[in-house]
């Protein structure tokens with residue numbers, strides 16, 4: 001699990017560590033790590049042209065000490081000081097002693113730079129860049145130089161991933177001690193580039209992370225694997241209430257997600273039965289209502305239901321099993337109805353649906369995704385999965401949930417997933433995991449992880465985010481790629497107990 005901590009937690013841990021170390025030791029650790037990454041990116045340090053953008057705080061200090069290390073290795077290092085009257089004195093002295101200099105013509109040196117170190121603001125920055133810094137950030141971007149952000153790209157909000165104005169766009173970010181939420185969540189994540197963590201030795205042992213991201217090993221440990229005693233009921237039966245005469249395809253895609261997500265059986269209820277059976281003869285179809293369809297271990301309700309979602313929604317919410325509500329099921333959803341349930345509820349809105357539920361604009365949700373998902377989880381007392389780039393999953397909040405548990409951010413995915421119906425596949429997938437017995441947080445975040453990987457696999461290409469060289473996909477391609485994503489996560493073929501070596 002990759003954990004990210006908010007600014008207050010980081011500052012407390014830094015203070016505790018600094019009290020035990022000689023003065024300045026922590027900044028030297030940070031600067032050494034930063035210089036090493038810069039040297040790696042430059043390839044040849046000797047003779048290279050490096051420009052430091054130096055703000056008035058310790059972030060600028062890191063940049064200056066790292067610049068001094070590069071200057072000692074023969075780089076030509078120029079520092080652009082945002083405020084010559086307020087600069088880290090020790091850092092500036094170290095740079096000068098190593099042969100670095102303060103630039104007179106900021107835009108001139110930036111135009112010739114091979115590498116720019118962004119030390120304008122780190123965790124002390126508030127709001128977008130101030131006016132004086134804006135032309136420098138633009139010049140850095142336009143120079144064609146590699147831009148390395150110190151701790152965070154200056155101008156992003158460390159705690160939330162918001163970008164409230166102009167901001168440095170980095171090719172790489174060297175962050176210190178721990179990840180910060182803003183490095184993992186859009187829109188800020190777009191500005192971060194590749195992230196390298198330099199360990200400082202912070203003790204975050206008892207602190208609660210603000211945000212966490214699953215990794216392959218976490219997902220592999222959570223994926224349900226059938227054993228010798230498994231039967232279709234123990235693996236989990238998912239009920240899917242989706243599709244309508246107008247949108248039968250949503251039914252097919254949600255059922256596809258559920259089957260690929262490992263459901264032992266899928267009970268489908270709705271107007272898309274013919275389409276479902278034509279594509280998936282293994283599905284069990286019922287005319288409804290859902291409560292008469294037979295026992296299920298979890299319900300998925302909403303994709304493509306159209307206008308007449310209310311009756312089926314109420315029927316499903318009255319059940320005593322986990323319920324995932326998506327799409328058209330979200331529209332008529334009253335917070336009290338969800339808060340009154342004993343079994344878990346997982347809501348999966350996209351930004352537009354989340355905005356409608358919160359009574360704000362879509363833009364507001366997209367600009368402040370972390371705040372929005374926490375607010376929804378508090379309003380409904382439910383687990384909420386907010387779709388989009390960097391999908392977030394928040395644990396239930398509000399009254400009765402005193403402990404603030406971390407929000408999960410999905411690290412997989414690709415913008416190629418922004419295609420009609422891919423959310424329906426996600427619903428089915430998460431529903432299957434709920435039916436298999438995963439809690440709502442795990443079901444939502446594991447489903448988002450597999451769905452994102454499946455999107456990348458389906459799109460192909462070489463880019464880490466599946467965009468570079470990838471190609472458009474349809475939602476059914478994403479569903480078909482889920483087994484490949486699953487195998488990729490589990491990593492290796494697991495022999496059934498008692499299987500002789502050499503047989504498969």
Ligand SMILES: NC(=O)C1=CN([C@@H]2O[C@H](COP(=O)(O)OP(=O)(O)OC[C@H]3O[C@@H](n4cnc5c(N)ncnc54)[C@H](O)[C@@H]3O)[C@@H](O)[C@H]2O)[C@@H](O)CC1
Nearest residue numbers: 014027056057058059121122123124125126128129130151
């Ligand atoms: N505290 C520690 O022990 C360590 C801190 N380190 C570095 O110190 C940084 C934090 O340093 P500070 O607390 O001094 O804060 P910063 O250096 O991040 O920023 C504070 C300064 O930036 C200015 N500023 C704030 N918002 C701005 C904006 N929107 N546009 C332009 N300027 C703005 C403020 O006037 C202030 O002078 C970390 O991000 C990290 O880089 C590292 O050296 C590791 C150790």
Ligand SMILES: Nc1ncnc2c1ncn2[C@@H]1O[C@H](COP(=O)(O)OP(=O)(O)O)[C@@H](O)[C@H]1O
Nearest residue numbers: 350387388389414415417418420421422423424
């Ligand atoms: N820019 C993006 N980057 C990554 N994933 C995205 C992006 N936009 C949308 N997605 C993903 O694509 C899926 C779209 O779901 P949704 O909006 O519900 O569409 P639909 O209702 O057509 O199925 C979600 O899983 C979402 O996280």
Ligand SMILES: [K+]
Nearest residue numbers: 121150152154
């Ligand atoms: K910075």
